[in-house]
Amino acid sequence: MTAAGRPRARYLVLDAMRRLRHPVAPTLVAVLIAFAATVALFATTGQALASQQRTLERINSPTGRLIEITDPQGEAGLSARSVAAVERMSGVEWVFGIGPAVDVRAAGIDGGAAAPARRTYGSLPRPIAADGAGSLLPGQALAGPGLTDRLGLGDGVGAVTSRTLDAVIVDGFVAGSPLESLNGSVLVSTDPAVDDARLLTLWVSVADVSQLPAMTTALTGAVVASDVGALRVTTSDELALLSADISAELARSAQITIVGLVAAVAVLIGAVQFGRVAGMSRDIGRRRALGANRTAIMLTVLLTAALSAAVGALVGTVAGLVVTLVIAGALPPLGFTVAVGVLILLASVVGAVPPAIRASRLDPVAILRVP
Incomplete structure (x- = not known):
């Protein structure tokens, strides 16, 4: 803790990393959710984008231009x-x-x-x-x-x-x-x-x-x-119109797919983190009794969710690139690859906000009261 009572960033990160192992079951579930969502995005929107790139390259040939x-x-x-x-x-x-x-x-x-x-x-x-x-x-x-x-x-x-x-x-x-x-x-x-x-x-x-x-x-x-x-x-004006139609159609389908998967990730991660908070209630009570403030509790939950999502998104990105290469015969653009990981990470953090607020409002007296 700092002199002003605010939690140090290094302490929070180390504490969140320890929480990943204790308990480990919610962590594995969160990693699996992020992994599955990342691979799904690559297998759907990613391979469509890679196929579109190949099609546009053919349309954008010297003859077409x-x-x-x-x-x-x-x-x-x-x-x-x-x-x-x-x-x-x-x-x-x-x-x-x-x-x-x-x-x-x-x-x-x-x-x-x-x-x-x-x-x-x-x-x-x-x-x-x-x-x-x-x-x-x-x-x-x-x-x-x-x-x-x-x-x-x-x-x-x-x-x-x-x-x-x-x-x-x-x-x-x-x-x-x-x-x-x-x-x-x-x-x-x-x-x-x-x-x-x-x-x-x-x-x-x-x-x-x-x-x-x-x-x-x-x-x-x-x-x-x-x-x-x-x-x-x-x-070849028809090729120009076809190029615009392909891009517009992919944008529409990609938006629906991405919004749906990101929303699902946020909901599922939120459920996992609510379960983690419920299982850690006595530990949270002890930390609050020892002087941890609500901000520290909230940040710990959010960091735990972010670290789990980062692991799942990283492994999912590697697997997703392989899947896209096999299905479409090409890789999606670098911008899409980075954006998928960032979206999964943000969705996980957003989904963890309600359980983090819940954890910060737990009453240590009620939790630690011995019957």
Whole structure:
């Protein structure tokens, strides 16, 4: 005790730890309740959340996040300056534009076949993997798989030319989803600030699929074109709506499950602690007769409940993670894992408040009176 009569924190914790062993039966029951509730939360909400994460990752794929703006008839006048304008927009992951295809041949080499080449605008996006090239200078080019052999460039590098385009192939590339269609082309880097050319297609990748509807609307005002209405915009808006629906449905079901389990934990822990208080009444009476105040009695009961819940929640979290991994094939987010333990702990403490108040109000004279 302190000089002011208040219980020391260290004394209270040590006393609560001793109470866990004497009697041990209520402690085991409390631990089992916390353990079961924790595992139940992971087996229900946890595995649903893990499954949702996997589903959203599939929905939030590179293809799902892509906005494709095309000028199929060449009447919209989609300018290459649109690349720089869109790059400045918040939420844009990358922007990449291409012009119409032009057949090129290897310069100074007889017998080589022609290959389609496209002027490109913007930095190479993530789906295009170049063998070793970093940023390209204007006039430098990358060849798709097998195109250098088709052109007759045995070393994999060399100049290509047409009536309207001259470039130097410096490396190869392989395009992945969603730009696989570019694998059959030679990509020629072009500076849109110097060459105000017309684009055939502009690809915009957003950071998250949920941004698609808003970003699609914003792009129509950001691109540089003489007739925006003639542009064709292709997106996966259905995926964005599906992502929102999945999140909303999980939130509703999770709220019901969590509230129900937490309430059940509070009630059951309260019942266990009432039983513990009843079994410890004479001991509580002796402590009160020896000078322990009501605050010390209350805190001891609450700490005992908290320590029991902490043990059960810790073991339950480990078991719950294993169960979730087995059922869903993935783990829930770290925030959910921590939140489950905190909720079980808080529910146990809240449930122990009524028995703690009851213990603090026991009359030591009535308890210790000898008949």
